[in-house]
């Protein structure tokens with residue numbers, strides 16, 4: 001069997017926020033459009049999906065968007081009605097329904113079952129990527145597939161033409177103008193610095209806002225709807241969605257949540273990007289601007305270990321001063337620290353950070369993109385099966 005004639009089922013359970021569906025949607029679209037794969041995306045929350053992809057009709061149990069068959073995965077899904085796919089992806093720690101697993105086990109040619117894991121820069125990931133995950137109760141092959149930052153992992157999601165699109169956008173003043181108009185920003189050139197601020201909340205947010213107010217340069221801060229926008233509205237009750245608030249040198253605007261592709265444009269159009277979770281941080285990498293990551297919080301501060309692992313990898317080749325500035329601000333942003341002093345240091349290093357990020361992007365791109373690496377992995381398994389059957 002060839003990959004392009006194969007049928008893939010991707011299962012996505014939306015736990016919280018938009019990262020799960022954001023990742024599954026990107027992957028599904030890319031597999032369909034760039035690899036000719038027949039993808040069925042099973043998702044249990046169409047309302048969250050619609051926020052990042054407005055074409056989704058929340059009342060349809062089955063629909064096709066961008067060449068992907070989107071299926072509502074609910075407790076009432078009658079699995080016996082659907083044939084199992086050739087490749088089954090269990091994304092981001094979800095568990096595929098037991099009746100579907102049983103159907104897989106009954107098949108003559110067993111589907112290839114992949115557990116697409118969460119992103120981590122920790123060292124152990126390389127050792128686990130691609131390993132089989134034994135299923136004592138079912139006669140099925142299941143494998144771990146880990147995204148990651150090195151060539152020994154599955155790499156990161158990136159569409160083949162993404163960087164080309166970003167470059168064209170940066171060179172096209174009309175397209176930029178249209179984008180700012182769409183956001184209802186009248187005179188973008190008035191601002192010396194444009195910052196996109198997508199984050200969870202932060203108890204010391206006002207220390208950063210005050211820094212920007214007093215920075216001596218005009219700053220536009222664009223905040224997508226969500227936790228941080230809500231916190232800002234608490235600090236400044238005059239602030240409401242789509243209305244600008246000007247305080248000293250700083251203009252804040254809360255943006256309505258936008259389609260996923262428009263969010264990329266926001267990252268390309270801003271000078272500094274605050275991102276969060278697992279998906280927007282990767283998009284910030286591709287945008288190549290200075291970025292600040294707020295990692296998804298876990299119990300017992302487990303996320304801080306992951307954050308340190310990432311900072312070690314990302315900053316490994318940075319000049320010492322720049323590295324210190326980045327790590328200090330990132331740590332304050334991910335703990336409850338005051339933000340003013342570390343911001344001043346970070347912002348004094350913006351040129352060096354931007355330069356470094358472009359090199360870091362080249363290094364990551366050389367690892368291959370996740371969808372292509374996944375396809376190669378599946379191809380190899382298909383060939384092995386043919387040879388041993």
Ligand SMILES: Cc1cn([C@H]2C[C@H](O)[C@@H](COP(=O)(O)OP(=O)(O)O[C@H]3O[C@@H](C)[C@H](O)[C@@H](O)[C@H]3O)O2)c(=O)[nH]c1=O
Nearest residue numbers: 017018019022052224257258260263277278279280296
């Ligand atoms: C701000 C914005 C984001 N997006 C998209 C970009 C991303 O695909 C998605 C946001 O996802 P993330 O950046 O990952 O952040 P998140 O906080 O929404 O998602 C998180 O969810 C948890 C359950 C996961 O465990 C986390 O690891 C993380 O992925 O939303 C839009 O489409 N429009 C927007 O306006």
